[in-house]
Amino acid sequence: MATITRVELQMVDLIPKVKRVDAIQSFVSQETPFVTIYDSDGAVGRGYSYTIGTGGPSVMALLRHSLAPALIGRDPDRIEGIWRDLLFMTHATAVGAITSLALAAIDTALWDMRCRKAGLPLWKAAGGSRAHVPLYTTEGGWLHLETAALVDDAVEMQARGFRGSKIKIGCDHISEDAARLAAVRAAVGDGYEIMTDANQGFTLSEAIRRAQLLQEHGVGWFEEPLPGDDVGAHVELSRHCTVPIAVGESLYSVSQFKDYLQSGAASIVQVDVARIGGITPWLKVAHMAEAFNVMVCPHFLMELHLSLVCAVPNAKWLEYIPQLESITTEPMRIEDGYAVPSNAPGLGIHWDSAGISEKSLFSEIVTEGS
Incomplete structure (x- = not known):
């Protein structure tokens, strides 16, 4: 041994x-x-x-x-x-x-x-459900960017084959968020997914208020609308919102995800392999979400999450935020807007x-x- x-x-x-x-x-x-x-x-x-x-x-x-x-x-x-x-x-x-x-x-x-x-590559060792996964980008949707920059980035990524863009929300007034979302939607059309992320910035009343805006623009999900430790507020919000509620990057245990799933407080799970404590608990959360018929769309760490989302059957998206280029010898493989996991044995990351x-x-x- x-x-x-x-x-x-x-x-x-x-x-x-x-x-x-x-x-x-x-x-x-x-x-x-x-x-x-x-x-x-x-x-x-x-x-x-x-x-x-x-x-x-x-x-x-x-x-x-x-x-x-x-x-x-x-x-x-x-x-x-x-x-x-x-x-x-x-x-x-x-x-x-x-x-x-x-x-x-x-x-x-x-x-x-x-x-x-x-x-074996991780994506096969952990399940081997699929050989590629569609990408959505967050890198061009930050809150400080002007509306024209949001539009330019979404149009560029759509041309590269990406299937969606995430737009950060939480401007001082709802009208500002409305204008930004409307401009992006007008530029990319109805076939391109727009996700939104509030990064826990709203009160319950303001999240309920802005939910109507997101519905009007056909938004794919409403991410972290409220503080992550307030399950009850997410339950209440879900009663007022037809847009899927996404949570997970600020949760740190399998049991916390269990509470969200059992109470119907989230319909998209964004479990983060680093913040949950590794691959071992990440897979537990993903399989638990599958039992609740809930989609897994992990937060950040795309180079590692690529293998994990390809391992399980209920992961629809991979978030594109590049960060490891300076310490790797090969970039993550992308083909027509899809991320393709490495077949090299291990995590699939080529470290320098x-x-x-x-x-x-x-x-x-x-x-x-x-």
Whole structure:
């Protein structure tokens, strides 16, 4: 039986190529923790997660002082057991973002190792439901952009074969959101999907008010209309809104998704592999959503989510927000607006190891006794 002998920890801060502003924040950097796991047979697996500009050092501290040392000597094939043990080991800080992000970096590394050993790409090892998935873009729909820029980007992406665009909403007055949506709809026509995202910026009354506007423009979904921890408010909103309610990027446990699904508070699940704690719980949420006949459309991390949405049968879209070009050797494959997962064994991400090391703000190796 192979055992884990060494864990390498690194963190890179990736600066977005474009300005990203939504209703509550500006996305100025992506602190990206990496975990690389080595076993006694010489196998290697690399995983990662992310923060939006803050919290990265706290994630690295939890990995260094608690989680990475607990991996030494473990059987890397027992992914479910390791994930559960690490969760209970950190029960005083779970459920929460820092713990989930740390667990995700480890869990994705273990899945990468498993797939490499098996000679399988993740999208097949985790289910193999489909060989490609349609893309929608968020990168040209940020809240600070002028209406003309929103229109230009949507038209360009439509010409490239993309099937939809996400427009950030939450302008000071509903009329401003209305004008932006109307302009994009007029430019792309009825056959192109428009999603909207409020980034938790509304009160219940304002979300109910703006729901009517979204219905008028045939919007595909109303994303994060309210604070993610208020399930009851989402239930009430769903009673007033025929547009599908999408939530998930601000939820950090399988049980939180269970509460939304059981109460009918969301009709689209946007589970984020980093914020839920890894591939292991991501698949649980996706299959649970399938049991409720609910679609999965994950948040961010397109390079990793590509394999996962192709693994399960109830994932319709992949969100296009590029962020890893500076630390990968090959881009995500796109054909006529569809993302195509890699058939290489592992996560399907072609890392530039030298580039990661060069850009790393934190680097440490954990071994037995260290």
